[in-house]
Amino acid sequence: MHRLEEIWLALSAGIxxxxxxxxxxxxxxxxxxxxxxxxxVDPQKVDETExxxxxxxxxxGENQYEVIMTLxxxxxxxxxxxxxxxxxxxxxxxxxxxxxxxxxxxxxxxAMVMPGHIQKITHTFDEPGSYLVLCNEYCGTGHQLMSxxxxxx
Amino acid sequence: MAKPLRDIIYDDPKKMFGLNQEDARIxxxxxxxxxxxxLIGGILGLLQGxxxxxxxxxxxxxxxxxxxxxxxxLLILIFTAAFTIGYLYSGFSHTIGGLLPKVRKLAWTGxxxxxxxxxxxxxxxxxxxxxxxxxxxxxxAASPVFYIGLVFIVLGIWANCFGVFINYNHWxxxxxxxxxxxxAFFTMGVFVLWFFGSLGVTYEVLTLIPWSLxxxxxxxxxxxxxxxxxFGHTLVNIWYVVxxxxxxxxxxxxxxxxxxxxxxxxxxxxxxxxxxxxxxxxHQIIDxxxxxxxxxxxxxxxxxxxxxxxxxxxxxxxxxxxxxRRHGGRGLFGWFKKLPWGDVRFLAPMIAMIxxxxxxxxxxxNTSNQINQVIHNTLWxxxxxxxxxxxxxxxxxxxxxxxxxxxxxKRKLTLQMNKLxxxxxxxxxxxxxxxxxxxxxxxxxxxxRRTSYTTYGDHETALSWIPYEYVMGIGATLLLLGVIIQVxxxxxxxxxxxxxETEFPIGESEDDESPTPLWTERWSxxxxxxxxxxxxxxxxxxxxxxxxxxxxxxxxxxx
Ligand code: HEM
Ligand SMILES: [Cu+2]
Ligand SMILES: [Cu+2]
Numbered sequence: 008m009h010r011l012e013e014i015w016l017a018l019s020a021g022i023x024x025x026x027x028x029x030x031x032x033x034x035x036x037x038x039x040x041x042x043x044x045x046x047x048v049d050p051q052k053v054d055e056t057e058x059x060x061x062x063x064x065x066x067x068g069e070n071q072y073e074v075i076m077t078l079x080x081x082x083x084x085x086x087x088x089x090x091x092x093x094x095x096x097x098x099x100x101x102x103x104x105x106x107x108x109x110x111x112x113x114x115x116x117x118a119m120v121m122p123g124h125i126q127k128i129t130h131t132f133d134e135p136g137s138y139l140v141l142c143n144e145y146c147g148t149g150h151q152l153m154s155x156x157x158x159x160x
Numbered sequence: 161m162a163k164p165l166r167d168i169i170y171d172d173p174k175k176m177f178g179l180n181q182e183d184a185r186i187x188x189x190x191x192x193x194x195x196x197x198x199l200i201g202g203i204l205g206l207l208q209g210x211x212x213x214x215x216x217x218x219x220x221x222x223x224x225x226x227x228x229x230x231x232x233x234l235l236i237l238i239f240t241a242a243f244t245i246g247y248l249y250s251g252f253s254h255t256i257g258g259l260l261p262k263v264r265k266l267a268w269t270g271x272x273x274x275x276x277x278x279x280x281x282x283x284x285x286x287x288x289x290x291x292x293x294x295x296x297x298x299x300x301a302a303s304p305v306f307y308i309g310l311v312f313i314v315l316g317i318w319a320n321c322f323g324v325f326i327n328y329n330h331w332x333x334x335x336x337x338x339x340x341x342x343x344a345f346f347t348m349g350v351f352v353l354w355f356f357g358s359l360g361v362t363y364e365v366l367t368l369i370p371w372s373l374x375x376x377x378x379x380x381x382x383x384x385x386x387x388x389x390x391f392g393h394t395l396v397n398i399w400y401v402v403x404x405x406x407x408x409x410x411x412x413x414x415x416x417x418x419x420x421x422x423x424x425x426x427x428x429x430x431x432x433x434x435x436x437x438x439x440x441x442x443h444q445i446i447d448x449x450x451x452x453x454x455x456x457x458x459x460x461x462x463x464x465x466x467x468x469x470x471x472x473x474x475x476x477x478x479x480x481x482x483x484x485r486r487h488g489g490r491g492l493f494g495w496f497k498k499l500p501w502g503d504v505r506f507l508a509p510m511i512a513m514i515x516x517x518x519x520x521x522x523x524x525x526n527t528s529n530q531i532n533q534v535i536h537n538t539l540w541x542x543x544x545x546x547x548x549x550x551x552x553x554x555x556x557x558x559x560x561x562x563x564x565x566x567x568x569x570k571r572k573l574t575l576q577m578n579k580l581x582x583x584x585x586x587x588x589x590x591x592x593x594x595x596x597x598x599x600x601x602x603x604x605x606x607x608x609r610r611t612s613y614t615t616y617g618d619h620e621t622a623l624s625w626i627p628y629e630y631v632m633g634i635g636a637t638l639l640l641l642g643v644i645i646q647v648x649x650x651x652x653x654x655x656x657x658x659x660x661e662t663e664f665p666i667g668e669s670e671d672d673e674s675p676t677p678l679w680t681e682r683w684s685x686x687x688x689x690x691x692x693x694x695x696x697x698x699x700x701x702x703x704x705x706x707x708x709x710x711x712x713x714x715x716x717x718x719x
Contacts, residue, residue, distance in 0.1 A: 012474055019470040023463050030459055030528050040452040041445050041529045047710035050299075050381075080718040104716050105300045106381070108537050112606030112621045117446055117533045121381055122299060123710030124448035139621040143537035143608035145225065145293055147300070147718025151614035 042118040042128040050122035053077055053103045064088055072096045078120050079103040081149035083140060089158045090132060097129040108144035111157065119144065132159040179664075183253040184568040186267045188654060190246030191565065193275070194239050195650045201235040202643030204228075209595065209636025213629035214613045224612035225291040225719060230282065232294030236395065236549065237313065238278055243557050244402050245270070245320050248347045250568050251405070252324065254664050255341035256331045259323070266323035273316030280309030291719040293610060295388060296368075298379045301715030304372045307365050314362050317354055324351040332681065339676045342422055343666065346405035348683065349429040350398055356690060357394030357437055360387040371715055378712025382449050382705040389440030390698065397436045397465065399549060401429060403556040404472055406509055410560070411476075412667030414505050417483025419667040420475040426680040428475075431468040434690045438697030439465055442527040446536050449709070454701055455529060461697055462527040469520055476513055504581030505573075505665075508559025511589050515551035522600075523548065537610070539632075540603025543596040551592050558584065558646055563662060565653040572660035573653070580649055588642035595635025602628035 053059045058075045062084045065073045072094055077084045079102065090096055100109055102122045110117045111130065118128045132138070142153035179187070204227045210216035211224055218224060249267060253259045259267070283305070284290040290302035328348050331340060340348070364387040370376040408425040412418055419425070441458035444450060484495025500506045522544045525531050535541060562581050566573050603609075607625040616622040 009478075012478075015474045016467075016471065019467060023466060026463060026524065026528070027460055030530070031456055041455060041533060042448065043446075043450055043452050043455060044448050045451065045708075047449070047708070049711045050713050051711070105718055106297050106385075108608070110537070110606065110608065115530075115533045117536050119444075119447045119536075121385075121448060122713045123381055126448040137619070139606075139616055139619045141606075141608055141616060143611075144297075145228075145610040148223065148225065148291075149718075150225075150610070151612045154614075154616040154619070156619070 042126055044125055044127040046125040047123055048101050048125055050102070050104075053101055058099065059101060064090070067097075070094050074098045076100045076109075077103050078107040078109065078142070080105065080147045081142070081153040083109075083142075083153070083155045086155035087158070088155070089160065092135045092159050093131065093133060094159070095129065095131045097127060100126050105146050106144050107142045107146050107153070110141055110143040112139040112141060114138065117143070132157070135159045179250055179254055179568050180258055182264055183250065183259050184570075186259075186264060186271070187246045187250040187253075187564075187568045189271055190242045190249070191561075191568075191650065191654070193271075194242035194246060195647045197234050197239040197242065198643055199647045201231055201239060202640050204231040204234070206636045206640040209633045209639075212611075212613055213633040214626065215630070215633050223288070223291070223719075225293065225610075226285055226288055228610060229291055229293050230285050233281060233285075236294060238274070240395075240399055240402075240549075240553070240557075241274070241313075241317055244350065244398070245317075247557070247560055247564055248324075248350060248402065248405070249320070250564060251343045251409075251664065252327070252347045254567075255343045255666065256327065260327055260330060263323040263327045266319045266326075270316040270319030270323070273312050273319060275316075277309045277312030277314075277316060280305050280312065284309065288719070295392070297388070298368060298371070298381055298384045299713035299716045301368075301372045301717060304369055307369045307372060310365050311362070311369075314358055314365070317358065321351040321355040324348060337678070339422075339678060339681055341666075342419070342425060343405060343409050345426055345680070346401060346409065346429055349433050350401050350405075352683065352687065352690075353394055353398050353401065353433055353436060356687070356694075357398065358391050361391035364388055374715070378714055380705060380709055380712050382447070382709060383702060385447070386440070386444065386698070386701065386705065389443045390437055390694075391440070393440035393443065394437050396545075396549070397432055397439070399553040400469075401432055403509075403512065403553045404428070406556055406560050407472070407476055407513060409667055410563070410665040411506070411509055412479050412483070413665035414503065414563075415480060415483040415499055416487060417479050417667070418670045419673075420479045422669050422673065422676045423680065424471065424475060426676065428468045428471050430680065430686050431471075432465070433686055434693055435461070435464050435468075437690065437694045438462075441697065441701075442532075445527075445529055445532040449705065450701055452529075458697065459527055459529060461693075463524065466520065466524060469516070473516075502578075502582070504578050504585060505559055505562050507582060508562075508585045509556045511585060512552045512555040512559065515547055515555070515592075519544070519548035519552050535603055537608055538603035539599040539607045539609050542609045543599030543603060546592060546596040546599065550596065551589070555585065555588060558588070561646070561650050561653070563665060565650055566657060566660075566662035567664045569654050569657075570659060570661065571653060571657040572662060574657060577649060577653065577657065580645060584642055584645040584649065587638055587645065591635045591638030591642055593635070595632050595639060598628040598631035598635065602632075 048056050059077050062075045062077050067073050070093055072090055100120045102120050107120045109120050116128055116130045118126050120126050136159055138157040140155045207227050211218055284303045290306035292300050292302045324347055364384050371379045438461040442462040481495050484498040487498040489495030489498035562573055602625050
């Protein structure tokens with residue numbers, strides 16, 4: 008091997024290792040890991056299973072909320088959510104039919120919501136405004152209509 | 161070192177006379193299918209580009225998701241597979257001195273199977289019975305005919321895999337103590353990956369058939385999705401090995417240089433074969449049901465693929481620099497100007513390699529857990545794979561055509577055709593910069609992929625995406641123009657260009673290069689290592705999905 012090639016490869020390996028360290032640090036030390044909830048639910052009995060038998064917005068603490076949400080072709084339930092500015096909101100979601108995606112445009116909220124699995128993701132809404140929530144995984148003819156809004160006051 | 165003519169005749173008499181007629185017919189058939197598919201896929205691509213921007217409406221009998229399903233399957237499965245087989249089989253035949261008769265038969269069998277598969281798949285999509293996109297994630301269920309069509313396509317590809325394995329072993333037996341030609345080595349790498357990489361998805365499809373027929377009530381959604389991506393991601397690296405076969409083997413000859421290192425090229429192929437399949441998990445970074453620890457392990461596995469790519473980057477620069485200096489280039493960058501920029505056989509793969517720099521960097525971004533949340537399923541991803549597949553791979557394929565097709569059809573690349581090729585390359589590059597560039601940007605703003613024209617009830621965020629979508633539409637228009645030029649060039653060179661001899665460029669090693677060690681040919685070892693890596697990556701999550709998984713899902717049709 009040539010000297011230069013050795014240097015190049017050592018640098019490459021070094022950069023990749025640093026990259027891994029950063030990803031690992033953010034994930035495990037800063038709690039910025041990707042949404043990876045492990046709970047499950049019978050996808051054919053979502054409506055009868057707690058907590059999805061009563062979807063809605065629940066206050067869980069001082070400016071802390073939990074949204075229990077079901078996704079189905081082609082809507083989010085509940086839709087048109089309102090929370091105060093600064094609210095920390097945890098979305099607990101599952102799908103009643105096919106795979107959907109849960110994305111809030113302009114934020115880092117993005118998670119796959121699949122039948123049989125309960126997905127969770129938390130976000131703090133600091134800026135007031137109207138946030139567009141949309142489904143970002145193709146789920147059928149009406150996929151482009153599957154959206155709602157979160158209003159932060 | 162170039163062999164004396166006498167030795168060539170002695171070793172491989174068939175090599176003297178170019179590709180034999182029968183092998184050429186196989187190659188021409190596959191390449192014809194590839195470029196007809198490209199034309200259809202490109203037209204569909206333009207429809208998408210214009211529909212999404214709200215510039216055009218589709219007729220009532222054809223909806224956006226039918227178009228998108230066909231675009232995805234035709235281009236990433238059929239076009240790339242047909243091109244790969246046509247190209248690799250020609251080069252393989254050329255470098256090992258002709259295919260065995262039974263291997264030819266396998267190639268034709270594969271051809272028939274793939275065609276049957278394509279007809280079944282396309283017919284179900286047109287009938288609106290399979291608007292499930294190329295990923296066909298259950299529990300969305302297509303007509304069983306769609307899955308059966310996919311099985312035919314896979315069997316067709318396997319027939320070609322077995323053909324290569326048989327011929328490779330035959331050559332090794334008759335050339336004891338010799339390493340195979342480098343091109344044949346790349347061919348072997350590609351077909352090994354294809355075979356092993358498609359086992360998982362084949363199993364998935366075989367479980368979907370009884371389920372879609374109603375014989376089996378439910379399906380495990382996560383297992384299916386994971387098996388799909390074990391293949392989906394492998395496919396990406398298959399293209400990449402195919403493209404780099406031209407970078408490593410043909411390009412040095414085209415620029416009038418020598419191979420960088422025969423051994424290093426083989427090590428890169430071996431690494432890609434061993435490390436590749438687990439990369440599929442980076443498509444599932446924000447999925448539920450996979451722990452963060454497992455996801456972290458998979459980031460590592462994905463990132464490790466970058467290592468052989470960086471080796472390739474070094475090797476390519478070294479080859480080009482040496483060639484440029486050999487032709488009188490001086491100073492730090494003088495060699496760069498001495499490269500044959502006016503030769504489409506160089507220009508197209510060169511731009512393809514340059515595109516791999518942003519493409520590879522984008523890939524690293526996508527695979528990092530946190531940033532993935534910003535871009536997952538947005539148009540950013542579409543921008544990413546149009547620059548990697550659409551430029552790094554496809555533009556290399558286009559560049560290959562300008563010598564491969566005259567070679568197999570015993571014709572010449574004319575000066576006019578070269579000029580047309582340059583125009584094509586520039587059209588394609590500009591089109592992709594516009595389309596892929598705008599997709600990257602608007603993806604960062606949140607515009608989702610796989611979504612037909614919508615303003616989400618005139619929400620201001622969605623309205624702000626529209627200008628980018630116009631640029632995407634303009635890029636798409638240029639790209640279709642590029643497709644038309646390319647398809648014209650291919651068929652012209654295949655049937656109408658002036659007769660003559662064209663060389664299949666095979667780079668030679670430097671004079672002082674030490675011989676390549678025989679251990680590189682130990683495919684059984686590489687395959688065992690690959691299977692071990694696959695086991696490390698997949699056993700834990702799959703067992704988890706099965707043992708701790710929820711009850712399955714019944715088939716659902718939402719279109
Ligand atoms: C004329 C050239 C092309 C144009 C105008 C074009 C346009 C597009 C557009 C606009 C989309 C996004 C659709 C969406 O997410 O809503 C798309 C998706 C896609 N394109 Fe292309 N494309 C072209 C060529 C290619 C080529 C050469 C390949 C690969 C070999 C390719 C592979 C794909 C794939 C895999 C998708 C994703 C399909 C999916 O999400 O299901 N495209 N294309
Ligand atoms: Cu949806
Ligand atoms: Cu991938």
